[in-house]
Amino acid sequence: MKTVLTIASNTFKETVRNKVLYNILLVAGAALFLSMSFGDLSVFSRTQVMTDFGLATMSLTGLLLAVFIGAGMLGSEISTKTVYGILTKPVSREQFIFGKFFGLVTTLLLNFALISLVFFIAITLMGADVKISIMDAVVLLAVEMSVIVSAAIFFSSFTTPTLAAIFTIGFYISGHLNDLVDIGTRQQESVIWQTVLKFFYFLLPNLEHFNIRSRVVYDLPVPPDFVTGALCYGVLYTILLLLLSSMVFSRKDL
Amino acid sequence: MRKKLILIILIIGLMSGIVAIQAKLTGIRGLEWKKESITYLPKNLLIKPALLGFETTVANYLWIRSVLYFGDHYITDQNFEYLISMVDMVTRLNPYFYPAYEFAGLMIPDLCRNPDAARVILERGIFYLGEKRWNPAFYLGMIYYKYYGDRKQAAYYFALAAQAKGAPVKKLASLASMFYNQIGDRRASHSVLSFLYETSESPDVRKYLLDKFVSEYAVDKPLNQINTDDF
Amino acid sequence: MNVIELKNISKTYRKGLRARKIPAVVNLTFSVKKNRVTGFVGPNGTGKTTTIKMITGLVRQSSGTVKINGIESFNPQSRQGVSYLSEQPCFYGHLTVNEALGFAANLLRISGKRIGLEIDRVLDIVEMVEKKPVKVKELSKGMQQRINMAQVLLGNPHTMVLDEPMSGMDPPGRKLFRSIFTELKKQGVTVFFSTHVLDDIEAICDDVIVLSKGELVYDGSVMDLLDTGRLGMEMVVFGTVKDEMESLNEIGCIVTEKNNNSIVFVPKDKDYKLVQHLLFSKGKSFVSIKSTSKSLQDLLYHNPQKQYVEHKL
Numbered sequence: 001m002k003t004v005l006t007i008a009s010n011t012f013k014e015t016v017r018n019k020v021l022y023n024i025l026l027v028a029g030a031a032l033f034l035s036m037s038f039g040d041l042s043v044f045s046r047t048q049v050m051t052d053f054g055l056a057t058m059s060l061t062g063l064l065l066a067v068f069i070g071a072g073m074l075g076s077e078i079s080t081k082t083v084y085g086i087l088t089k090p091v092s093r094e095q096f097i098f099g100k101f102f103g104l105v106t107t108l109l110l111n112f113a114l115i116s117l118v119f120f121i122a123i124t125l126m127g128a129d130v131k132i133s134i135m136d137a138v139v140l141l142a143v144e145m146s147v148i149v150s151a152a153i154f155f156s157s158f159t160t161p162t163l164a165a166i167f168t169i170g171f172y173i174s175g176h177l178n179d180l181v182d183i184g185t186r187q188q189e190s191v192i193w194q195t196v197l198k199f200f201y202f203l204l205p206n207l208e209h210f211n212i213r214s215r216v217v218y219d220l221p222v223p224p225d226f227v228t229g230a231l232c233y234g235v236l237y238t239i240l241l242l243l244l245s246s247m248v249f250s251r252k253d254l
Numbered sequence: 255m256r257k258k259l260i261l262i263i264l265i266i267g268l269m270s271g272i273v274a275i276q277a278k279l280t281g282i283r284g285l286e287w288k289k290e291s292i293t294y295l296p297k298n299l300l301i302k303p304a305l306l307g308f309e310t311t312v313a314n315y316l317w318i319r320s321v322l323y324f325g326d327h328y329i330t331d332q333n334f335e336y337l338i339s340m341v342d343m344v345t346r347l348n349p350y351f352y353p354a355y356e357f358a359g360l361m362i363p364d365l366c367r368n369p370d371a372a373r374v375i376l377e378r379g380i381f382y383l384g385e386k387r388w389n390p391a392f393y394l395g396m397i398y399y400k401y402y403g404d405r406k407q408a409a410y411y412f413a414l415a416a417q418a419k420g421a422p423v424k425k426l427a428s429l430a431s432m433f434y435n436q437i438g439d440r441r442a443s444h445s446v447l448s449f450l451y452e453t454s455e456s457p458d459v460r461k462y463l464l465d466k467f468v469s470e471y472a473v474d475k476p477l478n479q480i481n482t483d484d485f
Numbered sequence: 486m487n488v489i490e491l492k493n494i495s496k497t498y499r500k501g502l503r504a505r506k507i508p509a510v511v512n513l514t515f516s517v518k519k520n521r522v523t524g525f526v527g528p529n530g531t532g533k534t535t536t537i538k539m540i541t542g543l544v545r546q547s548s549g550t551v552k553i554n555g556i557e558s559f560n561p562q563s564r565q566g567v568s569y570l571s572e573q574p575c576f577y578g579h580l581t582v583n584e585a586l587g588f589a590a591n592l593l594r595i596s597g598k599r600i601g602l603e604i605d606r607v608l609d610i611v612e613m614v615e616k617k618p619v620k621v622k623e624l625s626k627g628m629q630q631r632i633n634m635a636q637v638l639l640g641n642p643h644t645m646v647l648d649e650p651m652s653g654m655d656p657p658g659r660k661l662f663r664s665i666f667t668e669l670k671k672q673g674v675t676v677f678f679s680t681h682v683l684d685d686i687e688a689i690c691d692d693v694i695v696l697s698k699g700e701l702v703y704d705g706s707v708m709d710l711l712d713t714g715r716l717g718m719e720m721v722v723f724g725t726v727k728d729e730m731e732s733l734n735e736i737g738c739i740v741t742e743k744n745n746n747s748i749v750f751v752p753k754d755k756d757y758k759l760v761q762h763l764l765f766s767k768g769k770s771f772v773s774i775k776s777t778s779k780s781l782q783d784l785l786y787h788n789p790q791k792q793y794v795e796h797k798l
Contacts, residue, residue, distance in 0.1 A: 038314065042321060045351070048351075052311055052314055053311060056308055056311035059308075172306070173306060201276075202273045206279070206280070207307070208283075209279045209283075213307075214309075214310040226279065229279050233279060237272055240265065240268040243261065243265055247261065
């Protein structure tokens with residue numbers, strides 16, 4: 001555990017100095033404040049429009065952070081050979097992967113918390129209340145981001161940073177389109193096709209489970225066990241992807 | 255070897271957990287959230303899934319564009335060629351966006367001279383927001399009355415509007431009852447008043463409805479002996 | 486006792502769309518003995534770095550076994566008390582010297598209180614104490630290599646595996662490193678390092694392992710290797726030896742004259758004492774008598790295959 005924390009701490013220090021991080025944060029902050037004017041332009045439902053824009057900005061920010069920082073992490077470690085200084089010590093490849101993940105996700109969650117703070121300030125200035133349901137939406141967005149980060153690490157464990165970034169974006173897109181597979185399953189008459197589609201539905205992640213933005217913004221009910229279930233789903237999927245990353249990375253020649 | 259075995263067991267366990275939770279979450283979303291049936295939405299509406307969960311954000315953006323478009327053309331040429339499709343797309347992408355239905359009910363029939371388009375949009379609004387908002391049903395009732403001269407349908411929608419949360423029950427009930435009476439359907443009028451009486455929790459509204467019923471349909475019983483069976 | 490054991494190691498890489506097999510190391514077997522300094526030499530591209538990476542667990546062998554103290558190299562436990570120095574310094578750019586060594590010390594599970602003392606100790610050895618607060622990326626290549634050596638010394642490892650440690654070092658740096666190796670040798674640390682500089686092998690190493698095209702061509706002590714290259718004895722005699730020429734030719738000596746002296750070369754298969762006695766009995770006096778042999782360079786890189794077929798273990 002101490003080894004994992006050492007690697008995590010070093011990764012945190014490394015990523016927190018990454019300039020790309022600050023550029024993305026700057027853009028996100030600007031977008032959040034711009035969304036206040038969007039609220040005004042809509043004439044009606046100002047706070048709802050602004051809240052929705054704010055949550056959408058946070059979701060996209062999480063994706064950008066995961067892709068730009070997560071996807072290139074392992075690749076840059078291998079190309080600069082800094083990984084040699086770690087893996088030639090009594091450190092297993094699994095400890096390395098988990099350490100990198102925890103370090104990276106700590107940085108991203110910290111930045112996500114900063115963006116959330118800006119968002120809450122902005123909606124409070126607009127006269128809206130910061131409801132528990134909005135906090136639930138933000139927490140689920142953070143969990144979604146962790147899943148995407150773990151996917152980025154998984155892809156970067158066996159391919160180049162550019163391809164890993166593309167695969168991560170593909171993972172995000174397929175995750176949000178997975179509901180179509182579910183709909184397709186119900187529309188199919190052939191049992192074989194139903195089984196195949198159902199297999200793919202459960203194999204691929206369903207990132208829509210983390211999307212309760214519209215329900216939160218328009219005061220539609222969200223069952224409490226749904227939020228807990230989505231949290232568990234995100235945590236399990238993250239662990240699964242990290243274990244798969246460790247397995248792949250342990251076979252990799254450095 | 256042992257480590258590999260533990261890893262494989264762990265992965266199988268994780269995948270089983272994921273599948274179980276996924277099934278549960280899908281079930282919750284399927285029952286409570288996916289109100290729209292596949293047949294209600296046109297099958298070629300691929301734009302919604304293509305937006306990857308950002309459909310409400312795009313709807314908000316489209317709404318802002320619609321408002322700006324309306325304002326531009328209102329003060330210039332009064333030609334609102336694309337307004338209907340813009341407002342329609344807003345409600346397709348975000349069926350819970352109430353202002354779009356308000357707009358459709360008030361502006362589209364008159365300014366765009368297209369009550370049919372407004373009718374389609376408002377029916378969608380009733381489907382999604384009918385329980386929470388009385389306005390879409392009311393506007394639809396007015397469209398039926400004003401543009402189609404169909405008092406029966408108008409009365410039906412006024413009665414529907416009266417059942418929504420926060421609706422002005424007295425006024426809507428009166429309207430519905432009046433329209434049914436005008437077309438000679440006293441039975442429908444009775445039904446509306448009695449149904450609204452039974453479902454209302456407000457003592458004030460119940461008294462009003464009872465008085466209205468009594469004033470319209472004389473009953474040979476003292477007031478305090480009248481019960482729902484008399485309706 | 487052997488610290489590092491490689492048995493029938495092969496490594497094949499697959500390259501290109503048709504996945505051509507490229508052998509990097511072929512059926513390699515050797516051992517690194519405990520408390521000895523072992524050099525690892527071979528021409529460029531011969532598989533030295535690949536072999537070292539297999540020892541340190543960075544690369545998985547295609548076949549065979551690699552063990553450190555009896556534990557498979559891919560097991561992180563095999564690297565307890567073993568340190569590795571890479572050919573190029575590999576530090577995180579955002580860290581200072583102190584932070585980089587602190588990070589390495591933490592990975593070695595050196596206790597928090599001891600870390601500061603340990604960092605000071607190793608920096609003192611490599612003469613870089615004043616560079617503690619400086620970012621590693623701001624140092625020159627030679628200085629970075631010194632920091633690299635410092636991190637290898639952390640925790641007093643019992644075994645060190647070094648990939649071209651002298652690479653990029655200036656002469657004072659090389660001298661420092663040689664003295665470090667000599668000191669480590671006295672302390673009984675097992676050192677295994679690859680190098681192109683054969684003077685280092687002659688000066689420091691007890692044993693040497695020679696690779697050529699991924700295959701082992703020599704595994705043994707440096708002294709034995711140098712012995713194989715011994716040519717003979719060279720005697721420099723005052724004045725001329727014309728009168729003794731016939732006798733010397735009979736023995737098989739080669740005589741040349743230079744600067745009014747005569748240089749008599751006695752091949753190693755001839756008895757040089759006989760020649761010495763002959764010349765001395767003729768009243769000749771000697772300027773010098775010394776053994777001549779081929780340099781390690783000549784032994785390894787001029788017809789090495791022919792040289793070492795005889796001496797292969």
